Amino acid sequence: MSELRLASDxxxxxxxxxEKLVLGVLRKSGAATDDSTPAEAVELLTTTGYDGVALAPLHTAAGSPPPPSVPLGRTANGWDIRQRHADPDAAATSEAARADLENGVASLWLVLGxxxxxxxxxxxxxxxxxxxxAGVTLDxxxxxxxxxxxxxxxxxxSGNLGFDPFAGAxxxxxxxxxARRVADRPGLRAMVVDALRYHDAGASDAEELAxxxxxxxxxxxxxxxxxxxxxxxxxxxxFRYAATADQFGTIAKLRAARRLWARVAQACGEPSATQTQHxxxxxxxxxxxxxxxxxxxTTLACFAAGVGGADAVTVLPFDHRLGLPDGFARRIARNTQSLLIDEASVSRVADPAGGSWYVESRTLGLARAAWAWFTEIEGAGGMAAALSSGLVAERIAATWDARAENLAHRRDPLTGVSEFPNPHEKLPxxxxxxxxxxxxxxxxxxxxxxxxxxxRADAAPERPTxxxxxxxxxxxxxARVGxxxxxFAAGGVAVVAGPVDGFxxxxxxxxxVCGSDRSYAEEASGAALALASGGARQVWLAGRPGEYDGVTGYLYSGCDAVAVLEEVLS
Structure with missing residues (x-):
């Protein structure tokens, strides 16, 4: 039998x-010119997130090796599956909590007051x-x-008493x-650093970490x-952090958080201390x-949390935005974790992302950006002073404005909301x-x-069309009709299609107006003027902006969809 050589030839x-191959492709697409260099081609494909961390299109072993990873605190048996309960009915909460604990949940996150x-x-x-x-975390x-x-x-x-003074707890x-009372009880903590409030206000990953x-x-x-x-x-x-559907961003964030806290602990003279992450x-x-x-x-986010090394994970039920979850929603939330632990074996590897040049690079870039913002906060007098002065709020608000802009232009698409909405859905x-x-x-x-x-569209006497x-x-x-x-469906607006004279x-x-570029050159202006004379208050055109008479505005990939829909609904 001849020797199997695989790719050796x-x-x-x-x-x-x-890089040369990439340059050739970009030249064909028009994104690069004949004078562009391979390095410039790579630059065109490099993206920058909300933290200013550049993400290259290719990561290799070239250059310095990544620093060693900070060890995880959890065991190979998996993370702590922690379910959140906020039903004011104490008896109903008791029943739901017992059902969760009997079916895979290890601890409870109990909202009180x-x-x-x-x-x-x-x-x-x-x-x-x-x-x-069963451990209980109070909130x-x-x-x-x-x-x-x-x-x-x-x-x-065991659990956490939930003190978080800067969050009003x-x-x-x-x-x-x-803390002094429970210091000799290893399974019980007194305080939580809840970074969810910064995430929910619109903070970037580095801002949340800092x-x-x-x-x-x-x-x-x-x-x-x-x-x-x-x-x-x-x-x-x-420490409590948010996990999003950006799985690599979440993995890098959790790894960076442990690295940053290890640096703090080392500066305090306790280099062996680890960060506990919920x-x-x-x-x-x-x-x-x-x-x-x-x-x-939530499945993507949970996977990222597990790979990133979380000690405890809470998967919010899919109906979280609609009100108090029902039994089915809680079951799906806990089973998502059980499947990842028991069947996908996500927790069996200590640091699955360790050694990935992309993840290591992103982790390090995120840690550096977070440390820079952290030192700025410390220079302003510490977190209490930065909160009271508005420094933190202003910084996060600027990030939210940038994120909202991307969401409005659908550069950050949301399936079922800004993309592929279901106009005929019946919400549970x-x-x-x-x-x-x-x-x-x-x-x-x-x-x-x-x-x-x-x-707004749902509240109208008749469906806006x-x-x-x-x-x-x-x-x-x-294509443009679709x-x-x-x-329009993303704003609750219905459509009816037909020829111009059917308006x-x-x-x-x-x-x-919906057609091809060729038909626009020949018919768009006439069609728009005919529609306006026929009573149309606005006449839009599906396509890139051009010199067409009678057109109110344009719909195209990357347009401000929120602004378009607000104008249409007005």
Whole structure:
């Protein structure tokens, strides 16, 4: 039998050869000119995220090796599956919690006080929960001290008391007092650094990391000033981060978070200390429209959280934006994790992304960007001062504005919301969830602009309708009819298609011309003027802007879809 040579007869692949091939493709597409160099071609394909971190199109072993990864704190058995409960009905919460614990959940995240179970009903909510086996993380806002006292009185043995002073959950002296009480109980922590509030306000990954880092350092100072040793203070903190459907971004964020906190611990004289991470699938990415797509988003986010090394993961139910989840939604949320742990074996490898040049590079770039913002916060007097002065809010607001711009132009598409919406959907009915305010930062959702437009269209006495005036045979206009239909549906606007002379009978107030570039050159102006004279208040054209008489505006890939829809609905 002859020797199997595989690729040995092929020439060795090099980065330089790849760059030349890329340049050739970009020249053919018109993105690069004949004078462009291979390096310029690579630059054209390099993207920059909200943190200013450049993401190259190709990552190789060339250059310095990546720094060693920070070890994970969890075991090979998997992460802690933690379910969130916020039903004010304490008896219903107890029943749901027991069902979760009996079916794979390891710990509970219990919302108390305003927006959750009344603190004086905590014992009822925990009825039947074996507190020596199941950990409980409290989330009680201003009532944190009372909730912590009630939890300890009920025999709570593990979890987190939930003090987070900068988020309005108790105060630092009170947190320090409880930390001293539970310092000798290794399974119980007193404080959480909840970075979700920064993420929900629109922060980038590096901003979320930097704010958590600055908050953690401030809490360390407060705990050690109250008499705890550095080691005891470090052991009292748990960090809560958001996981999004950007799986590589999430993986890099969690790895960068451990690297950053290890640097803080080392500076404090405790180089062996590790960061405990509770990762929650992003509420900001969850959609109120076509909520079933949220299952895909949360699965991606959960996978990324597991690969990124989370110690505990909470998957928000797919109906999170609609109200209190039902039993089916909670079951899907917990089973998503069980399948990834038990069947996909995601947790069996200590650091699955370690050694990936792309992930290592992104981790390092993110860590550097976060450290720069962290030092700026420290230079401004620390996290408390940066929050009170508005420094943090202003920085995050600028990032949100940039993100909202990309969402409006559909450069950051949202399936079921800005892309491929279902105009005939029937949303599942859920009990209203109590509203809860955490701190003074705003709460955003990525699809909020489109969702407001959909709500506005749904509230109209009759469904707003646009007439798609077609030019030429179906082969010439079908593509743009589909594009326009999808865009208008994102704002709850229905469409009716037909020839130009059918507009008057349609009853629509707005028209949109759909055809090919060739038909536009010959017929667009005449069609637009005929539609306007026939009573159309606005006449749009599906295509790139041009010199056409009678056209109000243009629909094209990359246009401001939110602005278009607002104008149409007006």
């Amino acid at each position: 092929f020439p060795t692949a090099t980065a330089e050869a790849w 305003a927006g959750g179970v009344p603190v004086d009903r905590l014992t009822t909510a925990l009825d039947g929960v074996l507190l020596d086996l 009680a806002g201003a009532a944190t001290a009372d909730a912590a006292e009630a939890f300890l009185a009920a025999g709570g043995g 108790g105060d630092l002296p009170g947190a320090a007092a409880f 704010c958590s880092l600055a908050t953690g350092v401030a809490y360390l100072r407060g705990l050690t000033d109250a008499g705890l040793s550095v080691a005891q203070a470090l052991a009292q903190l748990e 990762v929650v699938t992003s509420a900001a990415m969850m959609a109120a429209r076509d909520p079933w797509v949220n299952m895909l988003r 009915s859920r009990r209203e969830a109590p509203q809860r305010t955490v701190g003074d930062l705003p709460v955003h959702h990525y699809g909020e602009a489109f969702e407001r437009l959909r709500d 646009v007439y798609l005036a077609t030019l030429g045979p179906p082969a010439a206009h079908n 594009f326009a239909t999808n865009l 008057a009978a349609s009853g629509a107030a707005v028209a949109c």
